Amino acid sequence: METTTKRQALIKAINEQLELAYDDTLQEILSLLKIRKQEDESDERDFEEGLKDIAENGTLTWLEHQQKTA
Template sequence: MKTNIEREEIIKAINVLLNQAYDSTLDEILVLLKRIEEAEEEEELKAYDEAKEDIRINGTVNWKEVKKEINLG
């Protein structure tokens, strides 16, 4: 995960390039960003469904057991 400063620098660099881009390029970039967002949403939903299925099959973990394992580790 990037720091706020790193993110701001990247966004500034992207904005410079976007301001220099042709309109058709901007349209293509928008389509690509939307596809990326949709793919990320699909991945999140898949992970959520897999976690639910894992809980259904294996049950949940007792919180006291988790705390014990953390303290022993």
């Protein structure tokens, strides 16, 4: 419950500041949020691909990796 209250207070404070912001600032904020979303989606795809690779090819121990790259 405390987390919800803190979140609501944070959203309220952000909304108050957004109302005062210039249009170009709002556009920048929107662009940053879109970039963040794209990065998150990319990270999720990379993670899923990594899991698929592990399932198909197995994994190496750190020692095996060191020996192969030495």
